[in-house]
Amino acid sequence: MSVDQVQYWDVFPKTIKVSHGSLNMSVPLSVRGNPRGNVCFDVSNMAIATVSETGIVSLGYNVGATIIAAYDSEDRTSVRYVQVEVISVAAAVADA
Amino acid sequence: MPENPFAFAYWDVRPKHIVQPYDQVAKSVPLEILGSPDGEVGFTTTEPTIAAVSGGVLTYGAKAGAAVIVAEAISDGIAASRRYVQVEVGTQQEQPPAPPPIRQIVPSGYVEELPDGVWHFKYFTDWFDEWGCNIRVQGELAITLDLDKHYRLRFDVWGEIESMAAHNHDTLDLYFNDRWKRNFNPSPVIYPAWNQPCVIPRRTEWIDLWEFIGRSVTVRFVWDTRDHLYQMFDGWYVGNIELTPPWVT
Numbered sequence: 001m002s003v004d005q006v007q008y009w010d011v012f013p014k015t016i017k018v019s020h021g022s023l024n025m026s027v028p029l030s031v032r033g034n035p036r037g038n039v040c041f042d043v044s045n046m047a048i049a050t051v052s053e054t055g056i057v058s059l060g061y062n063v064g065a066t067i068i069a070a071y072d073s074e075d076r077t078s079v080r081y082v083q084v085e086v087i088s089v090a091a092a093v094a095d096a
Numbered sequence: 097m098p099e100n101p102f103a104f105a106y107w108d109v110r111p112k113h114i115v116q117p118y119d120q121v122a123k124s125v126p127l128e129i130l131g132s133p134d135g136e137v138g139f140t141t142t143e144p145t146i147a148a149v150s151g152g153v154l155t156y157g158a159k160a161g162a163a164v165i166v167a168e169a170i171s172d173g174i175a176a177s178r179r180y181v182q183v184e185v186g187t188q189q190e191q192p193p194a195p196p197p198i199r200q201i202v203p204s205g206y207v208e209e210l211p212d213g214v215w216h217f218k219y220f221t222d223w224f225d226e227w228g229c230n231i232r233v234q235g236e237l238a239i240t241l242d243l244d245k246h247y248r249l250r251f252d253v254w255g256e257i258e259s260m261a262a263h264n265h266d267t268l269d270l271y272f273n274d275r276w277k278r279n280f281n282p283s284p285v286i287y288p289a290w291n292q293p294c295v296i297p298r299r300t301e302w303i304d305l306w307e308f309i310g311r312s313v314t315v316r317f318v319w320d321t322r323d324h325l326y327q328m329f330d331g332w333y334v335g336n337i338e339l340t341p342p343w344v345t
Contacts (some may be wrong), residue, residue, distance in 0.1 A: 013180035017187070018142045019161030025142045027164050030178040060142070087187055089118075089160045 009033030011055075011070040011080045018060055020088045025060035029070070029082065037074030044069070049084045063088045107131035109167045109179045114147075114156065118186025122158040127167070127181065135171035142166075147183035160186030197242045197339065199312070205235030206319065206331075214335035217255070217268060217319035219327040228291060228328035235319040237334065243308045247339040249315060253280050254298035254333050258326035260287050262294035265323060268332045270303070271316040277303065280332070293329045304342070 012030045029051070031039050041051040045066035049059035057068065065085045072078035110128040127149060129137055139149035146163040147156040154165065165181035203209065208216050220233050241247075257266035263284045270278040282296060305313065317334055321327060 012178070013164070013182070015182065016164055017162040017182060017184060018164060019146060027142060027166060027180075028168075028175070028178060030180075032177075085162075087162055089162075089186055 007034060007036065007078070009035040009039075009072065009078075009080070011039065011082060013082065015083045015085070016049075016057060016059070017085045017087060020060060020063045020086050025058065027057045027059070029055035029057060029068075031055065031070070035072040035074070035078065037072055040071050040073050042069045042071065043067075043084075048086055057082075057084065059084060059086055062086060105132045105134060107133040107169065107177070107179070109137070109181060111181065113182045113184075114154075115184045115188055116157060116186075117188070118157075118160040120158065122155055124153050124155045126153050127165075129167075133169035134176035135169045137167050137169050140166045140168070146185060147181075154181065154183070156183050157185055162187050197244055197247070199240040199242050200238075202238045202240075203235070204238070206233040207235035207237050207317075212335070214333050215317070215337075217317070217332035217334070219321065219329065219331050221327075224328055227326070229325050230327050232321050232324045233319075233327075234321070237317040239315045239337070240312060241305070241308070241315065241339070242312050243305055243310065246309050246342045247305050248342050249303040249305055249337070250300065250340050251337040252298055252300050252333075252335045253296075255280075255296045256293040256330040257281075257296070257332070258290075258329060259285065259292055259294035260290055260326055265325075266321050266329075266331070267319070268334075269318045269320075271318060272308070272313055273316075290326055291328075296332075298333075300336075305339075306342070 010032055012032060016027050018025055041055060043049055043051055043066055045064065047062050048064040048066040049057055049068065051057050051068055063086050068082040068084060070080040108130045110130060141148050141163055143161060143163040145159050146161040147154060147165055149165055162184045165183065167179040168175040169177045206218050208218060210216050215237050217235055220230050224230055263281050268280045269276060282294060285294060319332060
């Protein structure tokens with residue numbers, strides 16, 4: 001196998017877990033390796049998180065979980081995933 | 097030698113993931129930069145009250161919650177690459193155990209609960225004739241269970257009953273609702289003497305309740321001396337009654 005055949009790429013972090021409640025919370029995703037084209041993003045539940053074209057994840061408004069799918073624009077079957085979770089820590093714990 | 101397009105400088109930050117219970121105490125840990133970042137590494141956080149980095153030291157623990165620390169290698173004023181630290185404080189709390197599915201325990205007749213929680217299936221003891229006889233007694237311990245999942249009923253059983261026909265007198269039987277399930281009396285024995293007890297050693301019994309998953313059942317321990325003869329012994333005891341998962345032995 002030649003080096004040219006290797007098309008490793010991935011997106012990081014693979015999981016994002018934050019607490020509910022803070023506004024303007026964002027996490028920039030990081031693409032590593034060499035996708036064929038640009039990396040575009042899709043979110044399964046935009047009530048939980050959104051992603052800008054540049055890979056900035058905005059989240060924290062609603063409690064829940066969602067998956068961010070990162071596609072190689074030149075090969076839509078080449079997908080990477082980020083698990084996003086916005087949690088509500090029990091008030092008894094947070095206020096203890 | 098041509099430049100390898102896949103070569104890039106390795107760097108990372110440690111620790112990558114911190115999970116701790118919440119104890120209201122702030123903690124600090126220096127973050128370690130491994131390898132060769134593309135530039136100076138700066139840190140941001142999604143929630144500074146949960147986790148923050150200052151001077152390369154991560155502080156967390158004063159507040160419960162989850163946050164992500166983003167470490168960015170800054171080169172020529174832009175973020176050349178990033179690494180991440182996930183912090184979780186008090187998010188992995190042990191869930192309190194589900195309440196046991198015992199709806200109620202109802203003793204009736206000649207059954208009493210001893211101070212140590214053991215159930216005693218007793219005789220009438222106010223008077224005896226010269227043969228240790230008085231009256232026939234009966235009793236029942238009814239335990240109603242709402243079985244949301246698969247359990248086994250575990251308990252210890254032992255006793256001291258009359259030795260004359262101990263296999264079918266002074267009986268202790270187990271029923272599921274009105275259906276007979278098990279008897280705990282000994283096999284027919286040679287009678288030692290009317291005034292000597294038949295001692296049943298303590299043993300642990302297991303009853304599988306698989307057939308009642310998703311339903312309610314009343315487990316009934318039924319005590320009956322069957323006659324009025326030879327009533328001067330201890331009776332039966334049932335203790336350590338508990339429901340266990342089916343894999344517990």
